[in-house]
Amino acid sequence: MTKPSVDPPRLAGPAAHLTHLRIAGFKSFADPMELAVLPGLTGIVEPNGCGKSNVADALRWAMGEGRVRTLRGAEMDDVIFAGTAARPGHNRAEVALTLEGDLLAPFAGLSEVQVARRVAWCMDPGCGRADPNAV
Numbered sequence: 001m002t003k004p005s006v007d008p009p010r011l012a013g014p015a016a017h018l019t020h021l022r023i024a025g026f027k028s029f030a031d032p033m034e035l036a037v038l039p040g041l042t043g044i045v046e047p048n049g050c051g052k053s054n055v056a057d058a059l060r061w062a063m064g065e066g067r068v069r070t071l072r073g074a075e076m077d078d079v080i081f082a083g084t085a086a087r088p089g090h091n092r093a094e095v096a097l098t099l100e101g102d103l104l105a106p107f108a109g110l111s112e113v114q115v116a117r118r119v120a121w122c123m124d125p126g127c128g129r130a131d132p133n134a135v
Helices: 052-062
Strands: 016-024 033-036 092-101 112-121
Touching: 016 052, 052 092, 052 112
Parallel strands: none
Antiparallel strands: 016 033, 016 092, 092 112
């Protein structure tokens, strides 16, 4: 006997949607990058090795992912642009998401909200590691 298929429950009520993504100093993004997420389907099509997976990692990180291994790194330092032979590294990384639509409390009544996450090198000489409280 087969089980009947059941559709996942849908949440009723307000809905917000991602409209904008800004990445600066995160992984391979040395220069600030802004991406408009338009209604419908938004895709990123680029050659291998250009950072498409880093965009997905940036989204995960900005939404609260704290496990560095999930972000394909060994330490939190790995999310900060480390530099290349031609470009110096950064001392901080930031990812910001802009949400628009019907927002829930405490943001009800606002037309948009921006959620950002930052991490910076710890400036304490004894620290030597990325410190999310340093920004």
